[in-house]
Amino acid sequence: MNFNGTFTQVIDELVQRVMPSLVIVRGHRYGAGAGIVWDANGLILTNNHVVGRRTPIVILQNDREYESRLIARDPDVDLALLSIEAADLTPLKPASVSPRVGEMVFAFGHPWGQRNTVTRGIVSALVSAQNRRGEILPVVRSDTPLAPGNSGGPLVNAKGEVVGINAMIIGGDQSVSIAASVAMDFVTKVLAKKKSEERTPVDVL
Amino acid sequence: MSNNVLVELSDALADAAEKAGNATVLVNARRRMPASGIVYASDLILTADHIIEREDGIKVILGDGAEVSARIAGRDAGSDLAVLKLERSTGTVAEATKSPARLGQLALVLGRPSPNGIEASLGTVSAIGGPIRTGRGGMLEKYIRTDSISYPGFSGGPLVAADGTVLGVNTSGLANGAAVTIPADIAWRIADTLVKHGRIQHGYLGIRSQTVEIPAASQKALKHEQATGLLIVGVENDSPASKGGLIVGDILVAVAGVPVLHHDELFTRLDGDVVGKSMPIDVLRGGQPQTVNVVVGER
Numbered sequence: 001m002n003f004n005g006t007f008t009q010v011i012d013e014l015v016q017r018v019m020p021s022l023v024i025v026r027g028h029r030y031g032a033g034a035g036i037v038w039d040a041n042g043l044i045l046t047n048n049h050v051v052g053r054r055t056p057i058v059i060l061q062n063d064r065e066y067e068s069r070l071i072a073r074d075p076d077v078d079l080a081l082l083s084i085e086a087a088d089l090t091p092l093k094p095a096s097v098s099p100r101v102g103e104m105v106f107a108f109g110h111p112w113g114q115r116n117t118v119t120r121g122i123v124s125a126l127v128s129a130q131n132r133r134g135e136i137l138p139v140v141r142s143d144t145p146l147a148p149g150n151s152g153g154p155l156v157n158a159k160g161e162v163v164g165i166n167a168m169i170i171g172g173d174q175s176v177s178i179a180a181s182v183a184m185d186f187v188t189k190v191l192a193k194k195k196s197e198e199r200t201p202v203d204v205l
Numbered sequence: 206m207s208n209n210v211l212v213e214l215s216d217a218l219a220d221a222a223e224k225a226g227n228a229t230v231l232v233n234a235r236r237r238m239p240a241s242g243i244v245y246a247s248d249l250i251l252t253a254d255h256i257i258e259r260e261d262g263i264k265v266i267l268g269d270g271a272e273v274s275a276r277i278a279g280r281d282a283g284s285d286l287a288v289l290k291l292e293r294s295t296g297t298v299a300e301a302t303k304s305p306a307r308l309g310q311l312a313l314v315l316g317r318p319s320p321n322g323i324e325a326s327l328g329t330v331s332a333i334g335g336p337i338r339t340g341r342g343g344m345l346e347k348y349i350r351t352d353s354i355s356y357p358g359f360s361g362g363p364l365v366a367a368d369g370t371v372l373g374v375n376t377s378g379l380a381n382g383a384a385v386t387i388p389a390d391i392a393w394r395i396a397d398t399l400v401k402h403g404r405i406q407h408g409y410l411g412i413r414s415q416t417v418e419i420p421a422a423s424q425k426a427l428k429h430e431q432a433t434g435l436l437i438v439g440v441e442n443d444s445p446a447s448k449g450g451l452i453v454g455d456i457l458v459a460v461a462g463v464p465v466l467h468h469d470e471l472f473t474r475l476d477g478d479v480v481g482k483s484m485p486i487d488v489l490r491g492g493q494p495q496t497v498n499v500v501v502g503e504r
Binding site: 006014100123125126159 | 321
């Protein structure tokens, strides 16, 4: 097959399509993590361990900074959902099926503070981690290089769909991402709870 | 997003991992974490020798999750390869590549160190070298190196081409813990011998020799360019060499028609299925080429 530059072109297209959904989440005084635009109206998904204080700063690709509102956080799945006052954002779509071992994946994030970095790998193994509640969490292990600053960013497949939330903190020196299905469950539950509580003026954590 | 070359490549890699992964097994023959193996024939597993630390109670977990007992059919520390015989047959047999590894080629490292499923990492073939003396007293004619990550327990598993065929057997047991791959043609050939004889026989001639330059005039007589050969400085009594008629002063230049420039190449020629066979050995005697037939003995 003569690739004729098309290979480089499709990778460039993939990066151009995913990058607008990548944000910086600054929750601590030092260092920052990544986050994913989860819907067009300002929902941002990130790792719980990236969110330090209650109002992390979210920086979009256009450099606009927002003080976010923490909607929910769960240390047992290491996920947090933030909200910013913005509209017409570009969200990422989660993959509808679980990934296959061997398929190509790309991690987007800000490793060691290097902004908007893309690293490539393949899905190495589909494994399970057990959290403190004794729940089994599906985890995607990959040979993609990850570093601090990748946390909370997306691991996408060749179609640009989210297959995992990068969270190297739970994997030691191996690259692990929380499976997209866990993120979808988390967001669905939080939004359902939020909806049912919106009628009562109770501050939701 | 519609399918494009990236999606196609990604799918092909996952297909390759699945195809070869079905023929990649878990081998539990040591106290610490299990390692991997390749289904070489329906009831035979090719694996690394160094991961076998006991002879009894060897367990193999197949691609479909079934656990089967196995015993050692043959092993060779020098090449770090072993063949296990399964108590019952399995369906999926690995396919060895027909086109040898090429520099720069994409290659998957597969392993099954845990019963939870196949593990994979991707890299490229970064070096093809050899012959080298292994850290285990053997001689490896050719080896492959890749730049992929080798997860713990990958030893004995396959290096896989993008079409799902096996390029070689991965092991950390030959080069002080560094990962190398034994090319499939060599590994399969050694496995055949191990199945037949249970061990590798190393050939023996009974000569002492040193590398010498071949003068231009003698090269002319050889009718091909060959810079060096092995000057025979000693022949042991009653050895295959003395019975065959090799004498001190001969310069050994080829075995079975394959030029021998250094000792390592002679070692390579004497490995494999040569013991007991008559081999034509080309020498320069008095500057003139001559062929002597030697029945190779066993070291």
